[in-house]
Amino acid sequence: MCGIVGLHLREPSLYPQLGALLTDMLAQMCDRGPDSAGMAIYGDRTWSPEGESTVSLLDCPIPAADLAATLSSTLDTTITGLDLDPTTILHGVVGAEDLAAAVRSVVPTARVIGFGNDLTVLKGVGNPVDLANRFGLPAATGWQGVAHTRMATESAVTAEGSHPFSVGPDECLVHNGSFSNHMSIKHQLERDGVVFDSANDTEVGARFVAKQLAEGVDLEKALLMLNETFDGFYTLLVSTVDSFAVVRDAISCKPAVIAETDQWVAMASEYRALANLPGVENARIFEPEPEEVYVWHR
């Protein structure tokens, strides 16, 4: 199992409702992965203020305020820290990669789980709705959000193993299924210098896509390349700062449904997660075809 939900808003008047809508969608997918969960929000101006970059991390050994104070003096700019147990968020007027590098050098045992100009990633172990409420997801705002409830197949039930996997700037990937040839692809990527954080199969997909994007390949092409390279079962929802994409493997036994209106595009593992979206009664609703890449841009 595993449950995926994602919402890409086209209508700015809905941005204040992003977190509430996404929480409701996530709640419907709890039974597909009740042990751990994660979410990625694009454009929440509390977590990712305009003009600042944001880094999300797990396993921070010191309070966020203390880390922020150290980073402020290291980077010579004000860094703000927020504890959202077990995730820590840091933001400030500095490049996202520079902030992530500074975090890694000050707290090397912490795990960066997301970085970018507009993205906040939150992950944890426990009931997905409890986590969402603890993080304050219902009050989140923004133009795009993704959430995942995990039933582990490939690595332990830990916050690090939860999805999304966000390994490139403002990028996010969630997965329902399991890749069957990820170890050989992982070894090839390692030979190319890619460093992995976990034993999770989904991370291999995320690192593969991030590598293509970093080399200038567009998201649609990167996902076509993923289809050619990865075997196994997968429904993937992949997002960047301005794109929202869905792809499934050739057999497509992992469920997925997409709904689209002039106001939004939404995707979920099952229709019940879409049933309360405003205007869903007039949406174009369809199941994504095997190996077809669907991409929407902002």
Ligand SMILES: NC(=O)CC[C@H](N)C(=O)O
């Ligand atoms: N049940 C699933 O879809 C699991 C997804 C992925 N293989 C993981 O273990 O994280």
